[in-house]
Amino acid sequence: MGSSVGWAQGDPAPHPVPERDGPMKLDDGWFVYRDQIVTPGSLMATACGKGRAEAVTAPDVWGPAFTASLTSGHGKATYCREIILPEDDNSYAFWMGTLRSVSHIYAVAENADGSPQTWLLFKNGELEPEGEQVVANPATPMISLPYGTQKFTLVVQLSNYIHKQGGMIEVPLLDLRWRMAAMENRATGLPSALVIVLLFVGIAALVMGYRRRTSRSHMFFALLAIAAAVRAAFVSDLIWDYIPSFSLARKYDLEYLSLYFIALAYYLFVIDLLRPGKRLLVDKAIIGISCVMIFFATILAPFFPPGTITLTREPVQILWMSIICMVIYSVFHASIKTPEVRREAISVSLGGLIYGAYEILSVSGVVPSSLEWSQFIIFAVIMMHAHAFVVQARRVEHERDMLMASLEDTNRDLQNRALALDVALREAEQASNAKSHFLATFSHELRTPLNAIIGFSELMSRELLGKLGNALYKDYARDIHNSGTHLLELVDALLDLARIEAGVDDVKADPIDVEALAVEVMNILSLLAEQHDVTMKLECQKKLPQLLGDERKIRQVLINLINNAIKFNVEKGKINIALSANEAGLHIEVADTGIGIAEADLPLVLSRFGQADSERRRRNAGVGIGLPLSGVLVRQHGGDMGVKSKLGEGTRITVTFPPERLAQKSAMVASV
Secondary structure, X not given: OOOOEOOOOOOOOOEOOOOOOOOEEOOOOEEEEEOOOOOHHHHOHHHOOOXXXXXXXXXXXXXXXXXXXXXXXXXXXXXXXXXXXXXXXXXXXXXXXXXXXXXXXXXXXXXXXXXXEEEEXXXXXXXXXXXXXXXXXXXXXXXXXXXXXXXXXXXXXXXXOOOOOEEEOOOOXXXXXXXXXXXXXXXXXXXXXXXXXXHHHHHHHHHHHHHHXXXXXXXXXXXXXXXXXXXXXXXXXOHHHHOOOXXXXXXXXXHHHHXXXXXXXXXXXXXXXXXXXXXXXXXXXHHHHHHHHHHHHHHHHHHOOOOHHHHHHHHXXXXXXHHHHHHHHHHHHHHHHOHHHHHHHHHHHHHHHHHHHHHXXXXXXXXXXXXXXXXXXXXXXXXHHHHHHHHHHHHHHHHHHHHHXXXXXXXXXXXXXXXXXXXXXXXXXXXXXXXXXXXHHHHHHHHHHXXXXXXXXXXXXXXXXXXXXXXXXXXXXXXHHHHHHHXXXXXXXXXXXXXXXXXXXXXXXXXXXXXXXXXHHHHHOHHHHHHOOEEEEEEEOOOOOOEEEOHHHXXXXXXXXXXXXXXXXXXXXXXXXXXXXXXXXXXXXXXXXXXXXOHHHHHHHHOOOOOOOOHHHHHOOOOOOHHHHHHHHHHHOOOXXXXXXXXXXXXXXEEEEOHXXXXXXXXXXXXX
């Protein structure tokens, strides 16, 4: 181990021999013949670096990092470097990394007779001096160096026509063969483990989302984990361990496609975690751009030349910068506006800081750019977001448990109230039945003394048995008769309501001449109309069909409606009673020019014992039962009663009986 690795001639300081503490970087001492495929035998010993060679330091990348040209990294080159191995019994190997191109790697040594001894260490594709070649699998494994040969020239021939950057992308490493084999095993095993873990995390998130019916957040996280697994498989060249013939062009397409999915899933997951609800315009823009890139990589890229997908690297970097800015905004917004998601924001922030710090330190050279480290960082970031997801899930579960407990309490309270309402309903039904029974009994008992009062007061007012002696007694007897008659009408109305509510009131179906019945009622109420200075008019359709119903109840309806129209009319007012029939049934309309009813008072007037508060209504004593009773009697016949009124403009009441209640449907005509 006392020898050195370096140039045999012209090297100012020998390179140190690889020690057991790590591999040696072969970054300097390289020469490159650009746009040439040089025969390996011609670069033996000091011939490397002669002619049109250019001294370079690895890595040597063709094409700038930011370019819109697909051909900027296309071309051919031959690299060479003299290697001096220690004089010991150890075997050595070196690691080239991904070359993105057709590549042949040789070791050229000088025989004792001065002739070149050439070993082909690695071959990937057929490399011709002229033309363009596209390689299927550019990944280079660990390359063993010739055993027993101390001094030789390492020759690397490259031909890149599939990526906008070519050349020697990474710094080659030299070390003992067993240590390089261990590094290769780690480089293969770590991506496999990472892919398996990420796939497991993604599938578990999908299963949990399906079981908990919170599929959106779980879907975003699952998409993030699965896309990260796909990217880890392609970036680490793991795909070629299982499918050696996999197309390099498709490999780049899927590698970038996974990156687009990661960007979209990461952003959706973060904003759903920290800013659930309404989406901002910039949110829609980022989501839209990501979807466009996914569409391009999935549908369009296979129809373009190989490597076209690599032109989107700069737009993706701009997209990621926008995403990072919005994530920072979301973290601060959540920390300030929504304290309950502060723990999730901290986890997201730590994940972003870890990955961002690693990228900055690796680009600046403070820490080595290692695939092993990058995979570990990816795993750490995913776990940070998984922690944020778990914290959110626990918080949601806690809120759900609290809501369920509140719902259970509310449900118990509602059940108790339902029981109380059921008891109250039964008590109300019992009270209603008792009331109906009382009204029926009480009304019946009142009729006998009222009939006596009315009869005797009528005898006294007519002085049929002789003079009363004082004229005032005759007036008093007339008042007693009028009051008794009014009270008997109220008792009859209450008795009708009690019978209807008790369900013992039958409706007859006798033929009724509605026109004759209306004339009869108008004659009965003519004296009352004269007293109120109100004129009544009847309009009847020709050949009006008879109504099948209970004549006493229909008479009561007409009396109630016309009586109200008289009482609540104005001086010299008018009442118009219109009778007509058509296909909809028989119609009775009573319209007056009275004081009217305010719209807000209509429900009150139509309710039982309800009266609008007005001076006219207070003067016309009543208990507010006429209109409600009329409505009940009409509904008993299957009809309907409508009221239209406006304060100060009169009232129009329309009663409609269905066609089934008409005795002569064929006699109906539309004209009056």
